[in-house]
Amino acid sequence: MKSFRKELWFHIRHRREFINITQEVETCVRESGVQEGLVLCNAMHITASVFINDDESGLHQDYEKWLEQLAPHEPISHYQHNLTGEDNGDAHLKRQIMGREVVVAITAGRLDFGPWEQIFYGEFDGRRKKRVLVKIIGQ
């Protein structure tokens, strides 16, 4: 069994943004030498997501608007968590909707994807350095 580990680092300038990381994960798969296996790709922070969907800017605007409706950033005082001095209570909720991680099959040395699947890092509390873990196991 082979294993591989790499961290992808991000410093998003805005509070919220979606970044396509498919090529970076594909590069990890190639570097791992794994032909058949699984890749786990997860946010290492609890106010961010990794998810799979379409790379379409209108859809990303829809997600932004929808998540703000489901868990608005303001008023800050709406969240008990923000009594700790944070202002990111909403980000912890948004991340649960979009998810922490994806697990993707590796077949014949490639990400085994449907026609439109792309992997995104979803930042909900940016403006500082954060990271994603890519862990691969297989043969």
Next chain:
Amino acid sequence: MKSFRKELWFHIRHRREFINITQEVETCVRESGVQEGLVLCNAMHITASVFINDDESGLHQDYEKWLEQLAPHEPISHYQHNLTGEDNGDAHLKRQIMGREVVVAITAGRLDFGPWEQIFYGEFDGRRKKRVLVKIIGQ
């Protein structure tokens, strides 16, 4: 290490429907010959889900109603994504709530499930051919 891969194809006649695929995944596990391992089961399309819950028709009606409240199909013009000519903006949101994938343990050659766990394909934009990937690794 052994690995196994199979696609399950669906052509749902309605826009939305939940299909129990547990037996088909169990068959994959048997065919794989894996006794101890993991099975990844994911939608290969970004307007569909694979999830685990109860095979109870009332609950499925509750999910349908609830998802329509959280991300209504209409008005179509509500979603920026639909400016591309699509009418499935809502389906991309519903799929995030229900999830893209499940990972299930294989123990002694069987799906290692609690008493009521069943695997479903959740279609949110049907009326065309779509598929689920079953990938198994283990020994």
Next chain:
Amino acid sequence: MKSFRKELWFHIRHRREFINITQEVETCVRESGVQEGLVLCNAMHITASVFINDDESGLHQDYEKWLEQLAPHEPISHYQHNLTGEDNGDAHLKRQIMGREVVVAITAGRLDFGPWEQIFYGEFDGRRKKRVLVKIIGQ
């Protein structure tokens, strides 16, 4: 390839509660002897979740309040599922938001976590015995 399996049992006295199970999962990783691999940690029941977030009581109150807004427990008659005699229709919905499972990387024999990641069992229909599956594969 090594594999390991253990069930963690819970009997939560209230209907809803979040329990930090990180130490128990870390103990499983140690017992497994796996140095590089993946751990799957999933609820074996369909009205409960396993998720990763912050161990902060204010945040947990925010989750409780938010999930009650998204899928209120009452009125019981709001859910078709409750016509079966159950009163836990809401719990099946809440669990979809928070998720069934997490997959965590194992690196150098430890859970490969970011600074604040903690694993929780999320109970949405307690007052009876329920369990979580920990399955580990790797080398």
